[in-house]
Every structure is written in structure tokens, then in C-alpha cells.
Amino acid sequence: MLKILLIRHGQSDGNVKCVFCGKVNYPLTKTGVEQGAAVCDYIFSEYRVCAVYSSELSRARQTVERLSALTGLPVVAKPQFNEIDGGKWEDKTVPFIAEHYPEDFKKWEENIGEARPTGGEDFSSLAQRAIEGLGEVVKECDGKTGVAVVATHGGVIRALQCVLSGKPLSEMKNIGWVSNASVTAVVWDGKNYSIDEKCYDGYLGEKRTVMFMGL
Numbered sequence: 001m002l003k004i005l006l007i008r009h010g011q012s013d014g015n016v017k018c019v020f021c022g023k024v025n026y027p028l029t030k031t032g033v034e035q036g037a038a039v040c041d042y043i044f045s046e047y048r049v050c051a052v053y054s055s056e057l058s059r060a061r062q063t064v065e066r067l068s069a070l071t072g073l074p075v076v077a078k079p080q081f082n083e084i085d086g087g088k089w090e091d092k093t094v095p096f097i098a099e100h101y102p103e104d105f106k107k108w109e110e111n112i113g114e115a116r117p118t119g120g121e122d123f124s125s126l127a128q129r130a131i132e133g134l135g136e137v138v139k140e141c142d143g144k145t146g147v148a149v150v151a152t153h154g155g156v157i158r159a160l161q162c163v164l165s166g167k168p169l170s171e172m173k174n175i176g177w178v179s180n181a182s183v184t185a186v187v188w189d190g191k192n193y194s195i196d197e198k199c200y201d202g203y204l205g206e207k208r209t210v211m212f213m214g215l
Contacts, residue, residue, distance in 0.1 A: 010035035015211035022086025035181035040067035042203040050146035055081040060151040080133025083153035087120025113172030
């Protein structure tokens with residue numbers, strides 16, 4: 001059995017600007033850095049860590065740099081855990097997207113799991129690559145003791161929460177937004193994945209933030 005802790009990145013500059021980040025490489029804010037330190041300290045105090053991963057984006061990698069320093073483990077980047085490709089929406093605000101791409105944005109608001117940013121990626125493709133990423137983590141951690149940690153993004157975590165719970169992506173609209181620097185625990189029992197815990201962030205206190213855009 002392997003437990004994989006999915007961490008949403010800390011608050012980023014894109015979050016504060018309320019733009020659709022997607023694959024745009026926004027760094028963490030001061031608050032985001034503090035959130036990252038808090039989640040790393042929490043994991044280090046509660047778990048033995050066998051591996052640390054992140055998406056290729058700096059806001060994810062920055063979030064677990066402290067955990068890398070505490071454990072002496074390198075942060076291994078995996079593109080499968082990158083945020084959804086936002087296509088023409090990237091680096092645009094909600095009002096801009098709603099005005100210029102009204103049909104696609106309306107579907108996003110009403111049924112996000114089956115929507116696609118204009119010219120971008122759909123959640124079916126995202127979920128498939130994220131599950132492939134989990135498979136690589138399981139393989140690479142075979143025989144190791146402890147939990148694997150993956151710093152990733154809100155869209156990835158929501159999609160995985162949905163599909164690993166056996167729900168169609170049409171149900172993703174009923175899954176809440178993921179708070180920054182929260183932990184969602186996935187368990188691999190040798191045959192199947194399951195969600196053990198969703199978006200735990202009790203260690204953040206007043207530093208807790210939940211951001212819509214800037215995934």
C-alpha cells in the first residue's frame with residue numbers, strides 16, 4: 001500500500017490577480033510561501049516521506065522546496081501533474097473570458113468537468129495524464145517506506161477527487177474548490193486508488209485561502 005499526498009500549491013501571484021493561470025508560470029506570493037512552509041512542516045512532523053514530486057510549474061515546486069530541504073529528498077518534476085492547459089484563457093481575467101468566450105465559459109460555470117477552456121485542454125485528458133502520473137509515482141516508490149508527496153494544482157486535484165471516487169466528470173461541479181496548500185490523500189492498495197482525505201488544511205489557520213482562477 002502507498003499513500004500519496006497531493007498538495008495544491010500555495011497562493012500565487014496569478015491567484016491574487018484573479019486570472020486563469022493554467023500553464024503560465026506565476027510564482028508564489030509571500031502568503032503562498034508561508035502556506036508552503038506550513039504544509040511542509042505539517043507533513044514532516046506527521047509522516048515519513050519517501051519521495052517528493054511537483055508539476056513543472058514554479059508555484060508547485062516552490063510549495064515543497066522546504067520539504068525537500070527537511071528530508072534531503074530532491075523535488076522530481078512530472079509534467080503529468082501540470083495544471084490544465086487554459087488555451088486562450090490563460091492570463092485572462094474572468095470578466096474578459098466571459099465577454100470574449102461566452103459559450104465556453106458558460107459551460108465551464110455550469111458543468112466544469114465536461115468543459116474546455118477555448119483552445120485548451122479538457123478534464124478528461126487532464127485526469128488521464130494525472131492518473132498516469134500517479135502510476136509512475138507508485139512504480140518509483142515500490143519498495144520504499146513512507147508517503148509520496150506531489151505538489152500540483154486545483155484543477156488536477158478536483159478531477160482526481162472525482163474520478164478516483166468512481167464518479168463521472170459531470171459530477172466535478174459538485175466538488176468544492178481546493179484551498180491553497182491543502183493536502184488530499186490518495187491510497188494505492190495494489191489494485192485500486194481511493195481518496196483517504198480531502199483538502200485538509202487545519203495547519204494553516206488564518207493563512208487559509210481558496211482561490212477560483214489562477215488554478
